[in-house]
Amino acid sequence: MASNEPNVSSPRQGAPGFIHDWSAERRVFNVPWGKAMMWLFILSDVFIFACFLVGYMVLRMSTVEPWPDASEVFALTIAGQSIPLLLIAIMTFILISSSGTMALAVKYGYANDRRKTAVLLLITALLGASFVGMQAFEWAILIGEGVRPWENPWGAAQFGAVFFLITGFHGTHVTIGVIFIVIMAVKVMRGSLDGQRPGFLTGRKGNYGMVESLGLYWHFVDLVWVFIFAFFYLW
Amino acid sequence: MDQHNSHHQPELRVYLKVWLWLFVLSVLSYLVDISGIEGLPKWGLITLFMLLKAGLIVAFFMHMAWERLSLIYTVLVPPAVLLFLAVLMAMEANYTLVSRLANLAG
Numbered sequence: 001m002a003s004n005e006p007n008v009s010s011p012r013q014g015a016p017g018f019i020h021d022w023s024a025e026r027r028v029f030n031v032p033w034g035k036a037m038m039w040l041f042i043l044s045d046v047f048i049f050a051c052f053l054v055g056y057m058v059l060r061m062s063t064v065e066p067w068p069d070a071s072e073v074f075a076l077t078i079a080g081q082s083i084p085l086l087l088i089a090i091m092t093f094i095l096i097s098s099s100g101t102m103a104l105a106v107k108y109g110y111a112n113d114r115r116k117t118a119v120l121l122l123i124t125a126l127l128g129a130s131f132v133g134m135q136a137f138e139w140a141i142l143i144g145e146g147v148r149p150w151e152n153p154w155g156a157a158q159f160g161a162v163f164f165l166i167t168g169f170h171g172t173h174v175t176i177g178v179i180f181i182v183i184m185a186v187k188v189m190r191g192s193l194d195g196q197r198p199g200f201l202t203g204r205k206g207n208y209g210m211v212e213s214l215g216l217y218w219h220f221v222d223l224v225w226v227f228i229f230a231f232f233y234l235w
Numbered sequence: 236m237d238q239h240n241s242h243h244q245p246e247l248r249v250y251l252k253v254w255l256w257l258f259v260l261s262v263l264s265y266l267v268d269i270s271g272i273e274g275l276p277k278w279g280l281i282t283l284f285m286l287l288k289a290g291l292i293v294a295f296f297m298h299m300a301w302e303r304l305s306l307i308y309t310v311l312v313p314p315a316v317l318l319f320l321a322v323l324m325a326m327e328a329n330y331t332l333v334s335r336l337a338n339l340a341g
Contacts (some may be wrong), residue, residue, distance in 0.1 A: 021305035029306050049315045054324050061328035064335050089265050103296045131317040219296045230285035234268045
């Protein structure tokens with residue numbers, strides 16, 4: 001290596017930096033390990049959801065029966081008027097809002113503003129919980145109308161299987177996220193992150209990088225919903 | 236490593252702008268659905284808005300815009316093979332449909 005190598009604290013950007021990171025015989029990712037691991041977990045989850053969506057594509061393309069029209073299936077009747085996809089639109093806005101509050105929670109966490117971080121985390125959890133509630137409401141409506149994984153009143157039988165699998169798996173992710181966000185909010189409120197208090201399960205010392213990793217997971221859940229909204233509900 | 240070292244902190248208005256755009260793009264894709272546009276324009280617009288939303292979330296909310304290339308490539312390149320999977324499965328699904336129409340119809 002040349003003697004005028006830039007020092008490690010100011011690594012090069014762009015393609016030379018990429019080559020440097022992989023060839024320098026030291027840690028490749030210049031981020032806390034928790035964040036790198038969260039990204040790898042998200043990558044694996046991307047593949048799971050993508051396989052579900054590709055499977056949905058195969059079922060929908062290969063069936064000879066008409067696919068139920070999502071605009072009508074998911075319409076809500078309010079004051080005698082049928083509004084297509086109303087509940088889904090509201091759920092979409094709720095999840096986007098929760099992503100926004102999560103992003104701000106991460107920002108105020110790094111600014112060591114405990115109160116704002118905790119409040120924003122709790123708002124995020126509340127929005128996430130209401131999303132799951134609406135999901136349950138939607139399931140109840142469809143089950144009441146006779147949708148089952150093996151049949152439904154409107155067309156291709158595969159519709160129910162795909163609907164329950166994909167929205168169920170996503171709803172499970174949201175539920176797990178809400179639980180972890182509440183736990184994180186409690187940690188922030190009692191000062192565990194400022195005081196670097198070890199967690200009771202892993203013994204990791206608390207720091208605000210944990211809020212960012214949790215935020216990555218939450219944004220990923222929102223990201224998956226963007227694709228489900230487009231492919232399943234709008235397509 | 237110091238937790239703050241690797242972290243670039245964008246300003247508040249960056250988040251608010253991204254937030255606003257996510258709302259606007261969601262409204263637009265909803266409008267496409269209820270406007271009655273059909274066929275290729277509908278799918279094209281829905282896909283466009285979807286990719287824009289995904290890009291905004293990954294780049295700004297998930298801070299990808301401020302990460303180094305080694306992390307960006309690790310996360311964004313592997314999912315490209317999923318496009319290949321989707322193409323293969325689309326061909327397979329088409330074959331299944333043709334077979335069903337030819338042999339099972341009526």
